Every structure is written in structure tokens, then in C-alpha cells.
Amino acid sequence: IVAAPYGAGDARVAEILVTEGQRVARGTVVATLDNAQALKGAVLTAAADLAVREAALAQIRSDVAASLAEAQATLDQARATAAEAEAMRRRTEALAARGVATDATLDAARTADTEARLAVARAEATLARFTAGALDDQPDVLVAARNVAAAEAELTRARMDLARAEVRAPIDGTILDINATPGQRPPADGIMEMGDISAMMAEVEIWQDRISAVAVGQPVELAAPALGRSLQGRVERIGLTVGRQGLISDDSAANSDARVIRVLVALDADSTRVAARFVGLEAVARIDTGADERSRP
Secondary structure, three states, rough: EEEOOOOOOOEEEEEOOOOOOOOOOOOOEEEEEOHHHHHHHHHHHHHHHHHHHHHHHHHHHHHHHHHHHHHHHHHHHHHHHHHHHHHHHHHHHHHHHHHOOHHHHHHHHHHHHHHHHHHHHHHHHHHHHHOOOHHHHHHHHHHHHHHHHHHHHHHHHHHHHHHHHEEEOOEEEEEEEEOOOOOOOOOOEEEEEEEEOOOOEEEEEOOOOOHHHOOOEEEEEEEEEOOOEEEEEEEEEEEEEEEEOOOOOOOOOOOOOOOEEEEEEEEEHHHHHHHHHOOOOOEEEEOOHHHOOOOHO
């Protein structure tokens, strides 16, 4: 049973891309739903948001690099100014010692020297904020990078959601029946049915009082009047549970509530080619329960 994808919601069938009897590979898109346009729009929106966040990250990296260069230049200038102020203070102190410079001039030189050294300290502190780590380790860059990662995750989610607009074949097989048409909501029993008809099997119901004579490997003949011939196979698996029969005989006197065990019969290659055209065909099985004894020496 090929159903609509999980989370398809109220989407309706937009297009059926296969026909009955067509062989398809696993993963092939067999139908599309009408929520595709909305989901594609979400992908485009997420992609645009990612582009904006990536541009913001590039801009912040550029700004941080420029700020680093500016801080380095400011520090170099402050150091040069501090060196000049220190030299001026020393000259003024020497002049004041000889009585050439006034006390006011000496105080001004000392103040200028102190302010220059403080400017150097401020510039060093500013530069340290940028050189504490690599460019990508700066706080502003880290925040912008996290925003990019979040946008990438949102784009990935939007692309995954887009898969909800596509119905894909879950197995390699043949389309057996199509249960929906374009414009219809996906039915509860699935949009279509498919199966691998390259190896056909028959499900045989054996009355519980006869199952003891059945063994794996016994030859089976399936009489199918609709085919005009019999099919051949062998018992492949015997069920483990006893259930109520699913097929009712035309004989009104027959027991309609018999307890049966289901036995799976694998058809041979020739019979498979014939039976592949009639999935669900009713037939009468004859199991050769004496085959094991005849095969012994």
C-alpha cells in the first residue's frame, strides 16, 4: 500500500505519474501532491534568509578586521605621542632645574605625559579585545556565524518538508492498482498498491486437522479455471497461527467457520510468469503430501 507521506496534512493529489502495470524502482516519484508550491516557497524563503545571514557574517568579519587595523593604528599613534610627551617632560624638567622653565610649564608637560600614557593604556585595552583570539572567535563574529548555522538548519528542514509533496515507491515493483485521481484527497487505504510480481506466491488455507501432513518443500498444483491451466509450486512456509477461513466454498453445506492454517506456496518461474497477470486470483491447491515418502530409497 503506497500512502501519502507523513505530514502531508490536507494536501490533495495533484498528479499521478505512473500507470497500472508499470514497473518502477524504489524511490521513484509515483505521484505529487498540491502542497508542492507552498513547500517550494518555504524553501526559497529559507534560502533567501540564509543568503542575508551569510552577507551579514561577511560584513561583520570585515568590520571586525577594519576595527582591528584601526585599533592597531590608534595604539601606534598613542605610543608615538606618549614618547614625544615623555621627551618633552624630561626637557622641561631639565629647564626647570636650571630655572629657565616656569612651574606652570613643568606642570603642563607632566600632565601631557600622564595623559599620553593613559591614551596608550586605552589603545592597548581596545586592541586586546580583538587580539584575544582569532577573527572567527570574536563575539560579534560568533553570533553572526550561529545565525548562519540556524539559517542553514532551517533551509535543510524546508527541503526535507518539500519531500511531503512527493509520493515515492517504497520498493522495486509493479503498480497493481491506483486508488486515487488528481484533485482527490489521498484515500485511507492508500493512493495505490504495488508489489514485486517477479516471484509470485500463493496463500493456501489448510484445515487444521490436515496440517500435520503438510511439510515444507512438498510440490503443490494450483488449479485455476480462469487460466485454463494449472500452476506449479512448492510449500515454502507454514503459518504458526490458526485462524478463521477467508474463502467460502460454493457448497452451501460446507463449514463456513472452519479453522485453518495459512501455508505459503512459492510458484516456479513458468507459473510465476502466468500468475503475475492475475494478482489475487482464486485457485484450488493440491499438495502432494506423499512426495517425501516416494523420494526415499
